Amino acid sequence: MNQILEYLTVFVLSAFVGVEVISKVPSILHTPLMSGSNAIHGVIVVGSMLVLGYATTTPEIVLGTIAVFLGTLNVVGGFVVTDRMLEMFKARPDDKKPTGKDAAP
Amino acid sequence: MSRGTFLDLCYLVAAITFIVALMGLSSPRHARRGNLVAVGGMTIAIGATYAQPHLRHLGWMVGAMVLGAAIAVPTSRFVKMTAIPQLVAIFNGVGGGAAAAVSITEYLALTRTYVLCPRTTAVGIGCFTFGGVKDVATYKILEVVLGVVIGTVSFSGSAIAFSKLQELMTGRPVTYPAQQLLNAILGVAVVTVAVLLLVTGSLVWLWILLVLALVLGVAFVLPIGGADVPVLISLLNAFTGIAVAASGFTIGSNLLIVAGTLVGASGILLTRMMSSAMGRSLPNILFSAFGSVVTASTSTERDDGRSVRTGSPEDVGVLLAYARKVVIIPGYGLAVAQAQHVVRELVDELHKRGVEAFFAIHPVAGRMPGHMNVLLAEANVPYDELKEMDEANAELSTADVALVVGANDTVNPAAKSAPGSPTYGMPIINADEAANIVFLKRSMRPGFAGIDNDLLYDPKTVLLFGDAKDTLTKLVAAVKAA
Numbered sequence: 001m002n003q004i005l006e007y008l009t010v011f012v013l014s015a016f017v018g019v020e021v022i023s024k025v026p027s028i029l030h031t032p033l034m035s036g037s038n039a040i041h042g043v044i045v046v047g048s049m050l051v052l053g054y055a056t057t058t059p060e061i062v063l064g065t066i067a068v069f070l071g072t073l074n075v076v077g078g079f080v081v082t083d084r085m086l087e088m089f090k091a092r093p094d095d096k097k098p099t100g101k102d103a104a105p
Numbered sequence: 106m107s108r109g110t111f112l113d114l115c116y117l118v119a120a121i122t123f124i125v126a127l128m129g130l131s132s133p134r135h136a137r138r139g140n141l142v143a144v145g146g147m148t149i150a151i152g153a154t155y156a157q158p159h160l161r162h163l164g165w166m167v168g169a170m171v172l173g174a175a176i177a178v179p180t181s182r183f184v185k186m187t188a189i190p191q192l193v194a195i196f197n198g199v200g201g202g203a204a205a206a207v208s209i210t211e212y213l214a215l216t217r218t219y220v221l222c223p224r225t226t227a228v229g230i231g232c233f234t235f236g237g238v239k240d241v242a243t244y245k246i247l248e249v250v251l252g253v254v255i256g257t258v259s260f261s262g263s264a265i266a267f268s269k270l271q272e273l274m275t276g277r278p279v280t281y282p283a284q285q286l287l288n289a290i291l292g293v294a295v296v297t298v299a300v301l302l303l304v305t306g307s308l309v310w311l312w313i314l315l316v317l318a319l320v321l322g323v324a325f326v327l328p329i330g331g332a333d334v335p336v337l338i339s340l341l342n343a344f345t346g347i348a349v350a351a352s353g354f355t356i357g358s359n360l361l362i363v364a365g366t367l368v369g370a371s372g373i374l375l376t377r378m379m380s381s382a383m384g385r386s387l388p389n390i391l392f393s394a395f396g397s398v399v400t401a402s403t404s405t406e407r408d409d410g411r412s413v414r415t416g417s418p419e420d421v422g423v424l425l426a427y428a429r430k431v432v433i434i435p436g437y438g439l440a441v442a443q444a445q446h447v448v449r450e451l452v453d454e455l456h457k458r459g460v461e462a463f464f465a466i467h468p469v470a471g472r473m474p475g476h477m478n479v480l481l482a483e484a485n486v487p488y489d490e491l492k493e494m495d496e497a498n499a500e501l502s503t504a505d506v507a508l509v510v511g512a513n514d515t516v517n518p519a520a521k522s523a524p525g526s527p528t529y530g531m532p533i534i535n536a537d538e539a540a541n542i543v544f545l546k547r548s549m550r551p552g553f554a555g556i557d558n559d560l561l562y563d564p565k566t567v568l569l570f571g572d573a574k575d576t577l578t579k580l581v582a583a584v585k586a587a
Contacts, residue, residue, distance in 0.1 A: 018370030072173025074200035
């Protein structure tokens, strides 16, 4: 029972951190943030690897392999999609050297 | 330091990067870096897992990962930008499926062995020596139930959301007779089977629970449609986070608990932010197709139930700062508020950031022809930044934002579409063609012509109520801060 209390502590503290870190997000970032956190819960791939790695019976191996496959889709797809979305926030080249029109008074 | 301690430290580092990543993703300046930080953390976590002692079935593991990556990378890289929401939906769904599969697999392992293996540490020997079925502690089964139910609902719900967005099925809410009653019965059934599983620990109930959860996910998502689907995906994303945390409890992984809970908590908050940005409450979005919740606001809602979306100057400031092309459409409200100097400041600020910004002047903007030109000239706006209606209309279809400052009738599409309208036939500035429309208005009162403006209720329209000068001042500050 001590073990579960330790996990509950981690759980409760993480919940507070989760609420705290994104207290104010501009609405154009809502979708990238959703996509980014989608990739982060792709960490389930680590859990999938552990259950597959310590599996012994056939059903466990089959389910474990499916879990690793699904988890990989989640984590890889999640990160690539988020990066694509965020490409539009790259600093524009004009930021450094304004072109003719932008330099006008 | 033992190998187990080192690997646990790696997991701790990964957990920290996820927190840093979420912080980064909340600000436009650091968003991309935040995502890359999370990629780094995830790489460390996966690497550390491969280094765990006594890991078996590496062939299956590597094979499944290579196949997954081989499908995910091209899909996410080459799909059109417009299809991004359904990609997020499907990648979220498979995450929920993975969490459910992990919980089930671990339950199979738990009911098979006498010795519990702490999977995240180096104790690998002696875990698999005993056969037969053993009673599992009730709280352990509860963790499995939560992981399976929430993960599976997220899986099947995301699949339906994907089908709606991909137009494999209708995007509208799907309703059928006694929907609410059937869903309630389904919910009760899930709880009953979960209790039976908790009491008996029998695998049969686990499989029944899995099927019921699949159906529940579908039934939950079917009545939600249209513009509400992105909010729904955000909620399902939070669900998957919670399912991952539950799996973390089951297999005893602090990393999964931290990452899953982070996503679950921030995801629920984000879902609330998204729904309030649409001027709706979350229950209204989730259950409105049942007719059980009615939007409370009256002033911003019309008889036919459509409501307007209000925003904050901070949101709009960021929208403007990261746009490529902004068209400002001034009207009488700008003149009344004497806001020409502030609006000039806003344009200058946008130019500094490399945003293309100019004014679109309707011939009858204000109360007399040329009113706007005079006002803006007074604020030293260069002549080439004032575009006449036809010139501006040619640009609007490629504009990211149409910022309507105190104008109304001159952008009212009724002039084109409603033969009965007093302004029918009047040429207008096609603000409706821009990707986003922002109205700065004093109130919901109609314009000079006294007719309602459909554009205000357009899903891509955001309203900022208040005095144009005040709002513009806030916008300038928000653009500077972005």
